[in-house]
Amino acid sequence: MYLADSRGSKAPAAPDNGLRPGRRVAAVPGTVLALGAVSLITDISSEMVTAVLPLYVVAALGLSPLGFGLLDGINNGVGALVRLAGGHLADRGGRQHKAVAGIGYGLSALCKPLLLLAHTLPVISAVLALDRTGKGLRTAPRDAMISLSTPPERLGRAFGVHRAMDTTGALLGPLVAFAVLRFTVDGYDAVFAVSGCVAALGVLVLVLFVPRQVASRRHAPDAPGPHTSPPDPAGSGSPEPRATLRDSVALLRRPALRRLTVCAVLLGLTTVSDSFLYLLLQRELRLPVHLFPLLPLGTAAAFLLLAVPMGAVADRVGRRGLFLAGHGFLLLAYGLVLLASRNAGTSVVVAVLILHGAFYAATDGVLAAATARVVPPQHLGAGQALVGTGQALARFVCSLGFGAAWTLWGGRTALAVTAAALVAAAVAASFVLRTADEVPV
C-alpha cells in the first residue's frame, strides 16, 4: 500500500496498486488526485488575485502599475532558485516533501490577506515576491510526491491528470474573481478575502489528504521491465539515508539525469515566452486588440484538454520521445505564425493556440515524469528541482535574447531565428536522448 502515511492510518482514497487490468480509475493513485485537488484549489485562489490585481492597482488605488514589471524578472529568478532549495529541503531528513510543500502552500495562502493591507506598489511587490517564494518551495516536493506515489509506467498519465487539474483551477480563478467583483461592485477586498479562504482550504486538503510520507512505488531508477512486483516491503517507515547537499549536486553525475537536464535547458533556450508569442501572434495576424487577453485562455484550454491524453501516450511511446514531439508542436506553432498571411483569420490563431497548448501538454508533466524515472527516490525533490530550474532559467535567458533580437531585427526575424535554433536544439536533443536509450539499464 503506497498511500499509507507514517501512522499507518487509512488512506483517503481507496488504495490500489493501479495495476489491475480493467480498472481505469486505478490508473491515477489517490495521492496524485489529492495533490491535484490541492493545486486546483490553490490555483483558483492565485488566479483570482492575478486577474484583478491590475484593475485593483489602476482603478482602485489610482496607481501606475508599470513599476511592477521591473520586479517581475527578479521575482522569477528568485523563484527558480527557491525551487532548488525547496527540492533539496524536501529530500533532507528522509523525505520531508509534505512538510516543505505545506510551508510553500501556506506562505502563498498568507499572502492573500496581506494584500488587504497593501496599498502601495513596494508593499504589493513584496507580497507578490513572498507568494513566488511559496510557489518555488512547493513545486519540487509536490512533483516528487507524485513521482513517488505512482508506478513508473503510469507516470505520464499521473502528471497529466495533475497538470489538467492545476489548469482547471487557473481557468476557474478569474471567473470566481469577476463574479465577486460584479456582485460587490469593486469589492477588491472581498476578492482578496475569498481568495485567502480558498487558499486556506487548499492547505487543509494537503494536510488532511496527502500522506505524510509517500512510500516509493519504485525500486530503482530506470528499472527495466514491468513493475508488477509488490512495492518495497520496507515501505513507508524505513529510514533512508539523509540526502545531503553534496548528494543533491552529485545528482548531475548521473548520466541519464544529466542528459535530461541538458535537453531541457537546450530546448528551453529556444522556447519563446508566452507573452512574446501572443504579442507576435496579435501583431503578425492583425488581431483586434480586445481579443489579446483571450489568447492565454486558448493555450490553457488546449493544455487542459490534452494533458491527460498526452501523458497516457507518453507512457506508451516513451516520455523522451513525446517530450521531443511536443517541441515539434511548438515548432509548428512558430511556423504558422511566420507563414500566415496578415489576413489569415481566426482559424490560424486557434490552430496556433491549440499547438501551443499541445506543446505544454506534451512537455510539462511529461518532463517531470521522465525525470522521476531517472532519479533515485530519496533525491526526487532535488532531481525535479534541478531539471525544472534548469528549464526555467533557460527560458528566462531565451526571453532576454529574444527581446534583444526583436529590437535588432524585428519580431518576425527573431522568431524565424528562434525556430531555426529550435530545430537545431531538437536534433541535438534527440541524439542526446537516443544515447540514453542505448545505455543498458
Next chain:
Amino acid sequence: MTRTSRLMILLVAVLLLGAAGTGAVLHAANRSGERNQEQAGGAPVRTGTVSLRPDGGRRLLVRNLAWGPHRDEIASVPAGRPDGPRTVSGVKCLRFHAAAGTGICLQARHGALEDTYRAVVLDADLREVRHYPVAGIPTRARVSPSGHLVAWTVFVSGDSYAGTAFSTRTSLADARTGAIDDNLETFSVVKDGRPYHASDINIWGVTFADDSRFYATLATAGQTYLVQGDPAARTLTTLHRNVECPSLSPDGSRIAYKKRVPGAPADAPWRLYVLDLHDMTETATAERRDVDDQALWADGSTLVYALPGDYGSDLWTVPANGTGAPRRLMRSAVAPAYLG
C-alpha cells in the same frame, strides 16, 4: 486519523471558510449599496443636459466621484464655482476629456464573465459617434484643441501566474473619419538623433499641440522620455529625459509633467514639474506631494491635477511657475476638462 474524521474536519472547514468568504462578499456588497446613497455634506448634484457647445460661460467638466446614483457620470460646473451644484449628464466614463465639441470617454462594460473596456467618441451632445474596443484598463484620454483627433492610453497585462508585466498601449483616432492608429508603438522612433528599435517600448499620456503635432511619454530600457509625435509622418522624436504624462500649456511653450525625483520614496516617486520647451529648464511646482496624474492647464499659469481623496480623488491646483501653494479645487472628482 480515520477517513471519516478527516472528511468531518474538511466539512467544518468548508463551512467556516465559506461563511468567512460569504461574509466578506456581503460586507463589500453592502458597502457598495451605501455608495449609491448621497452623502451628507457632499456636492449637490442635479440631473440636466450637459453639452460640449459654447454657452457663453467657462465650464469645468469632470467625472463625478461623489457617492450617489450619479457617481461616475460626467458632470459640469461653472469654472468659477467648482464647489457649486454639479449638473450630471447620465454618461458614465472612467476617463474623459473634451475640446471643441468633441468628447472622448473611456468606459467599462460589465460583462457576464469579465469587464471589457471601450473608447467612445462623443459629439457635442455627448451622444456616441463611434466606439473602439480597447485591450485593457483605461488611464489617460485627450482631445486635440480642434476636436479632430483623440488619443487614449490603457494598461494591458498578461494572465500568466502572478504575471505582473504591465505595459501600456496608446491609440490615436481621427474623430471625423474614424481612422485609427491602434498602437503608437508602430511609429518610428528617433532617439537622441538616431533611429531606435526596441521590443520593450511603452508609450502613454498623449497631449496635443494641434492636429499635426503631439507630445507623449516613451519608456524603454528603464528610462522615460518626452517625445514629440507627428501623426502624418508616424514618427516619435525624443526631446528630454525623465518626463511622464506631459501636458502642453495653452500657448505651447511649456510642458507640465510628473518627474521621478531622486530620493523620493519608491511608492511615491513623482513630483509635478514644468519644462520650458525653449531652453529645456525644469521648474518644480509648490506641490510637494506625489502626483500620479496627467495634469491639465486651467489657463496659462495654473495646473489642475488629481490626488487621492475620501471618495477616490479630489482635484487640486497649483501655480505653474513654482510659486504659491497647492489649493483644493473640487472634492470627489477626476479627469477634468475646461470648455469655453
